[in-house]
Amino acid sequence: MQARDVSGGPVACGCANPGAQLILEVAVELFSEKGYNATSMSEVARRAGISKANVFHHFGSKHDLYLEVIREACRDSREALHQGRDSGQTVVQQLSAFLHHHLDTLLRRDRVSRLVVREVLDSTPEGGKELAEQVFFDGFTELVEIVREGQQQGEFRSDMDPALLAHMIISISLFYFQSRNVLRHFPPVDFADEPQRFVEMACDLLFHGCLKAGDPDNKAAVGNRPACRTMSKETPE
Amino acid sequence: MQARDVSGGPVACGCANPGAQLILEVAVELFSEKGYNATSMSEVARRAGISKANVFHHFGSKHDLYLEVIREACRDSREALHQGRDSGQTVVQQLSAFLHHHLDTLLRRDRVSRLVVREVLDSTPEGGKELAEQVFFDGFTELVEIVREGQQQGEFRSDMDPALLAHMIISISLFYFQSRNVLRHFPPVDFADEPQRFVEMACDLLFHGCLKAGDPDNKAAVGNRPACRTMSKETPE
DNA sequence: GTCTATAAATAGATAGAC
DNA sequence: GTCTATCTATTTATAGAC
Numbered sequence: 001m002q003a004r005d006v007s008g009g010p011v012a013c014g015c016a017n018p019g020a021q022l023i024l025e026v027a028v029e030l031f032s033e034k035g036y037n038a039t040s041m042s043e044v045a046r047r048a049g050i051s052k053a054n055v056f057h058h059f060g061s062k063h064d065l066y067l068e069v070i071r072e073a074c075r076d077s078r079e080a081l082h083q084g085r086d087s088g089q090t091v092v093q094q095l096s097a098f099l100h101h102h103l104d105t106l107l108r109r110d111r112v113s114r115l116v117v118r119e120v121l122d123s124t125p126e127g128g129k130e131l132a133e134q135v136f137f138d139g140f141t142e143l144v145e146i147v148r149e150g151q152q153q154g155e156f157r158s159d160m161d162p163a164l165l166a167h168m169i170i171s172i173s174l175f176y177f178q179s180r181n182v183l184r185h186f187p188p189v190d191f192a193d194e195p196q197r198f199v200e201m202a203c204d205l206l207f208h209g210c211l212k213a214g215d216p217d218n219k220a221a222v223g224n225r226p227a228c229r230t231m232s233k234e235t236p237e
Numbered sequence: 238m239q240a241r242d243v244s245g246g247p248v249a250c251g252c253a254n255p256g257a258q259l260i261l262e263v264a265v266e267l268f269s270e271k272g273y274n275a276t277s278m279s280e281v282a283r284r285a286g287i288s289k290a291n292v293f294h295h296f297g298s299k300h301d302l303y304l305e306v307i308r309e310a311c312r313d314s315r316e317a318l319h320q321g322r323d324s325g326q327t328v329v330q331q332l333s334a335f336l337h338h339h340l341d342t343l344l345r346r347d348r349v350s351r352l353v354v355r356e357v358l359d360s361t362p363e364g365g366k367e368l369a370e371q372v373f374f375d376g377f378t379e380l381v382e383i384v385r386e387g388q389q390q391g392e393f394r395s396d397m398d399p400a401l402l403a404h405m406i407i408s409i410s411l412f413y414f415q416s417r418n419v420l421r422h423f424p425p426v427d428f429a430d431e432p433q434r435f436v437e438m439a440c441d442l443l444f445h446g447c448l449k450a451g452d453p454d455n456k457a458a459v460g461n462r463p464a465c466r467t468m469s470k471e472t473p474e
Numbered sequence: 475g476t477c478t479a480t481a482a483a484t485a486g487a488t489a490g491a492c
Numbered sequence: 493g494t495c496t497a498t499c500t501a502t503t504t505a506t507a508g509a510c
């Protein structure tokens with residue numbers, strides 16, 4: 001990967017040079033439209049109005065270019081998450097704002113977002129490692145840190161795995177994004193075309209839970225809790 | 238779709254006939270391995286040891302056969318959900334058990350599960366309608382009904398959209414399934430290869446929320462709540 | 475080299491006999 | 493229910509003209 005920005009600037013995008021930027025935009029288009037195999041480096045070069053050799057100069061290989069496209073697709077959300085940290089907001093507000101932004105970005109950039117999701121879905125164990133390390137690591141790590149911060153400041157329960165909440169947050173927006181075409185046709189669902197409202201409701205659910213609050217006699221809630229947090233060797237009839 | 242079971246038996250699988258059953262198994266294999274386009278009806282017939290015309294006799298078209306494969310992949314989970322209803326368990330226990338079963342099924346039948354998820358991801362607005370109506374409708378509807386039951390019996394908050402919780406439940410297992418190859422390589426994640434434990438932790442989070450309980454002074458929690466439930470016209474403050 | 479025309483192969487689907 | 497035979501559309505391969 002020769003195209004890494006060595007200028008010391010923000011790590012947002014792997015390419016500071018305007019030339020590489022154009023290639024990246026073209027590549028995002030092409031990979032989104034046609035997928036990895038059907039996209040040729042020759043076509044990328046042609047659409048960018050440069051030589052194929054130049055493309056290989058900026059991005060060492062087709063695979064590297066592809067990886068950079070995936071990174072680019074996640075950049076906005078990653079930056080939004082980072083910027084929220086010194087905004088004076090509570091952690092709950094930061095996470096809620098991130099979810100709004102994340103889902104909005106997914107929907108706005110539908111095609112390339114699908115590309116990312118498909119890449120994750122089709123990832124082999126080895127490919128997953130690469131994605132984790134070279135694409136999602138920074139964002140996920142920061143999300144986990146924010147959750148930890150929420151625990152330290154007393155907003156969140158401390159008996160909770162921060163990585164779990166981070167995972168759930170990502171899953172909320174991503175799964176909504178990928179299921180909305182189906183969701184729309186379930187009669188009891190009225191939020192399939194209202195992502196904003198969905199995020200608000202989902203946040204509420206995630207923060208406060210779905211059990212009836214203020215009801216210590218809730219047998220189901222209390223009775224179930226053990227079964228729901230141990231590997232349950234102790235079948236609690 | 239001529240192969241529907243008209244014998245009055247359970248609607249579980251579209252095919253009661255042993256002949257159709259074999260075809261379906263072969264089709265699951267082939268579609269899972271090679272995808273829709275790369276799978277030919279001739280090959281299905283050959284692998285099933287029958288004529289091509291016979292395949293068309295049982296399943297009216299390639300598309301219908303494919304749809305039946307998707308349905309078949311969801312059958313186990315749908316049945317498990319249904320059977321849990323008259324098991325005497327609380328709704329919380331039913332949902333927890335369903336999540337365990339659902340994720341277990343996804344992981345056990347990895348390839349065909351991927352097929353289903355990919356189908357949802359790649360669905361056009363029209364394809365989404367078909368999937369919703371002909372594949373997922375029964376299961377999702379039942380899940381929503383179970384949640385409603387939980388609300389009526391006082392286990393769950395009543396100021397919550399049951400379809401939202403149903404969606405979240407599905408998203409938990411499905412997104413874990415599809416992200417686990419990536420998840421495994423995030424250092425703060427220690428549940429990527431422990432689906433049982435993951436489900437238990439996720440249930441806990443989903444049921445009880447992530448906010449610190451028993452702390453009415455939690456400004457973040459209270460302060461955020463209005464912004465997080467704007468759907469209600471009756472702003473309870 | 476590139477293009478078009480055509481042949482060959484393969485796909486999905488149907489008809490009618492057994 | 494199962495088969496053989498057949499139809500039609502599409503894809504792929506090849507030949508030959510320009």
